[in-house]
Amino acid sequence: MTHDLNRYSRGAIAFHWIIAALVLANYVLVNIAHDLERSAKAVYMDPHKAIGITILVLTVLRIIWRLTHKRPDVAHGVKPWEAMLAKTAHSLFYILLIAIPLTGWMMVSAYGSSGVDWFGIFEIPALPVEESRDVGGQLHDIHEIIGKAMFVLIILHVLGALKHQFFDKLPVLAKMGLGRNV
Numbered sequence: 001m002t003h004d005l006n007r008y009s010r011g012a013i014a015f016h017w018i019i020a021a022l023v024l025a026n027y028v029l030v031n032i033a034h035d036l037e038r039s040a041k042a043v044y045m046d047p048h049k050a051i052g053i054t055i056l057v058l059t060v061l062r063i064i065w066r067l068t069h070k071r072p073d074v075a076h077g078v079k080p081w082e083a084m085l086a087k088t089a090h091s092l093f094y095i096l097l098i099a100i101p102l103t104g105w106m107m108v109s110a111y112g113s114s115g116v117d118w119f120g121i122f123e124i125p126a127l128p129v130e131e132s133r134d135v136g137g138q139l140h141d142i143h144e145i146i147g148k149a150m151f152v153l154i155i156l157h158v159l160g161a162l163k164h165q166f167f168d169k170l171p172v173l174a175k176m177g178l179g180r181n182v
């Protein structure tokens with residue numbers, strides 16, 4: 001059946017793709033920065049931090065949007081356990097999209113940074129966490145582990161969507177604005 005209730009709202013679609021693009025950019029930046037010397041690293045890590053904070057703010061707005069807008073029904077033909085799995089993944093995404101940038105921000109604050117420079121436009125203040133290399137190191141570990149865990153989740157999420165679209169022939173991509181509901 002074709003009707004607009006089968007599609008997320010324009011706002012939800014915009015949040016989804018903008019956040020997805022920023023998250024991917026952040027993985028690319030941190031991977032390029034990985035093996036570089038300290039000064040060269042900053043060229044990639046400064047935007048990593050600024051993009052990360054942007055993701056945090058957008059995710060808070062996205063959650064508010066989600067709570068205040070109608071969502072489409074689960075595509076007809078998706079099995080209940082699959083819908084459950086998808087819902088669990090979506091909830092995990094929201095948790096990780098808050099926890100990953102927050103631990104990054106806490107980490108640089110614990111390492112003694114005065115704040116996060118937002119693309120040279122303004123400075124986001126450091127968080128009031130204990131200034132200690134140990135605490136910074138622990139937050140670094142958590143940030144890295146949950147950052148990598150979300151990468152796995154992204155792959156599963158994409159594989160799930162592609163399976164429904166091309167294997168089960170259910171128009172799930174159209175729900176998120178890719179193509180038309182047929």
Ligand code: HEM
Binds near residue numbers: 026100
């Ligand atoms: C959704 C947003 C973010 C994602 C997906 C993300 C992802 C990651 C990942 C996967 C790593 C580990 C890379 C590796 O060592 O293999 C990392 C490291 C790091 N991230 Fe983030 N991050 C995000 C936001 C932030 C924010 C907001 C900050 C700081 C304000 C930040 C600061 C750092 C720092 C300082 C490192 C350590 C780099 C190093 O080991 O030299 N990140 N990030």
